[in-house]
Amino acid sequence: MIHNVGMQDRLIRMTIGLFLFIMSLNAGIGSMWGAIITIVGLVAFVTGAISFCPAYKVAGLNTEKSE
Numbered sequence: 001m002i003h004n005v006g007m008q009d010r011l012i013r014m015t016i017g018l019f020l021f022i023m024s025l026n027a028g029i030g031s032m033w034g035a036i037i038t039i040v041g042l043v044a045f046v047t048g049a050i051s052f053c054p055a056y057k058v059a060g061l062n063t064e065k066s067e
Contacts, residue, residue, distance in 0.1 A: 003051040006063035010048040017045025 005013065020041030027034035047053045056062065 004062045005051045009063040013048030
């Protein structure tokens with residue numbers, strides 16, 4: 001798989017994603033805002049975990065250092 005998310009970007013995404021997911025538990029996943037926060041948090045966490053962001057691919061961005 002092609003990676004386009006660098007290490008620093010990954011750590012930021014995963015931290016924000018985890019934070020948003022925890023916040024969604026406080027907001028209540030059943031509420032509209034809780035569901036939105038959950039989805040945004042999960043997307044941020046997963047894109048950081050797999051080092052690939054489809055939006056970066058479309059925009060032609062790459063934060064991973066080339067060797």
